[in-house]
Amino acid sequence: MKKIISLAAAGALVLGVSVSVAPAANAACSGKLKIAYQGPLTGPEAALGINELNGVKFALKKFLAANKGANVDPVVYEVDDQGDPAVAGPIAPKVAAEECVVALVGPAYSGASKVSLPVYLSAGLPIITPSATNPTLGEFGKSIFHRAVLTDDYQGPAAARLIVSKNKKATVFLVNDASDYAVGLQKTVDISLGSRVVGKDVTPNGTTDFSATIAKIKKSKATAVFYSGYFSQAAVFVKQLRDSGSKITFVSGDGTLDNQFVKLARKAAEGVLLTAPAIPFEAASPKLAAEMVKAGWTPGVYTTESYDAANFFFDAIKAGNTDRASINKYVSTKSHKGLSKTLKFDKDGEVAGADVNGFIVKNGKLVLLGAIK
């Protein structure tokens, strides 16, 4: 027993030391370079993380196939933070201490980003997040922070414009699932819609029965309902809404933009309007999407953005950058023509010239309506 304890203590010591002496640039990597992906890979939020990880893996596969002769051979290093800041906290120093990890796609979630980014900043590890949309993240990551999507500040107003463009006299009922993301997004929609908002309800994630909410919506006489939350709940909700006989316009944000939503809600999904700073892989490139499915990975929401982020890093590696500092410099100054948009980061690491897209569900497919003006 004593032996086990002393072993554990020695292990902790080694770990502690390696954390404290983690070099700013990874001069000591012997072996393959690693591109890390950080996001929820297990637990209830895992679907989104797996979408993104698939994008990174597929990007790697394409990169390796196209660069057989090149003297680079990166691998994907998976970091599972379960989308939870409490899990991400202890993991981030380990990732930073991994000498061969030269770049990181993620973290997927804003909460987990807030605790991870300061650690990566001190280790000089460059990151591109494909999906964390909280506007304040730049303050946590500073020079190593890059974001491949627009923040929530853009999506809410765009959703409001989309609703009004479809019906000049629209009145709206707002529902959110009580998550950080949903509450933040709903707030910006609420402000943009102003007096058009005729009612609100909060249905925490995990709600199975929406009867009371539906009764409220019917009584409010709203012409549209905006649901702020994720696809699995949105599908349950819209289905119950339609089964109750309601024909109200259903609008939702990027959390719902997923083929799974259409698959789950089926007929009830017809005519649903969606907004997202993201673009589905199938819409961005049907050809690559088919190739990806054939390779065994299903694309989902934010697969495109994480595919782009990974490719930007591969560009950097291909250009001969093999340590954190030079890769960070490359992605901070150069640009990458991705599937979703051209990635060109400003001094705060935010992507410029991107749009919020509108989508409609038609005949069981997510159809891109184009940028919401």
Added chain:
Amino acid sequence: MDFALLRDAFWMLTFDGLALGAIYALISLGYTLVYGVLRLINFAHSEVFMIGTFGSLFATGLIGVKIEDEPLTDGKMVFTLLFALVIAMLSSAIAAVLVEFVAYRRLRKRGATKLATLISAIGVSISLVELFRIMTDSLPREFPRIMDKTFLVSYAGADIRNDKVIVIVAAGLMMVALDQFISKTRLGKGIRAVSQDENTATLMGVNINRVITVTFFAGGLMAGAAAFFYILVYENTSFKVGFFLGISAFTAAVLGGIGNLRGALFGGFVLGLMETYTSAVFGTAWKAVISFIILVLVLLIKPTGLFGESITQARV
């Protein structure tokens, strides 16, 4: 607060609340049965329910009903409904028995503490959730529409929908059947005897292992039925479906008096109605808060729950 909504839509909310309550009641029977016999909260019961939802999905796949199919009609519909119900019940029941066999039996034989068994229960629950998460790629699963959902009648603003009527009626019948089984049959008497006094029951020649297996099996059957009805109304499932319904059903069991069958029944319906009413008046986010406040108040006044604690009282 929106009391006007409660007034205007009272009958609609009541009907919806009863359908939800019927599902809670069926699940809560499993908690209460096992508690009655083993004095153990079977935390894996929510996963027994979850397995039932996947069982119904499997059953429709077996018949060849596809997701994109139009709703079935006539004989084929009735057959599919019954077949999915039976398969769901059996898969849950078998799962429940296996859980007992794997996670509890050995501990019980070795005289482990209740706490060890409780941890084992939580462990099984987490393992099953993760197993199904991995098997389903963390994605929810949709369910084909077996039966067209139509409004039968409209009474005082309440649209009475066929699937929910089926759920309420069928759940009622199942509970009557279980009640009769516990109070009338030989095995049911065995369950009651063990619940009263395990040692004496053993001395009287009751095979305790068999009684426990039957208890888990019966609880599983009810959870499986609940799973099928859930699928019929909500038409979707996922690896995490058990958690929220499990918590509600457990609450229902405690509210009615854990260990008491009729208490669980009553608790289920009361909780379903309470959740729906409070969602309407205070907002859906408040339903759990209000429900638990009511639970605490009930337990303050009557610590054993509305109907008292013992399974033996189920005869009353």
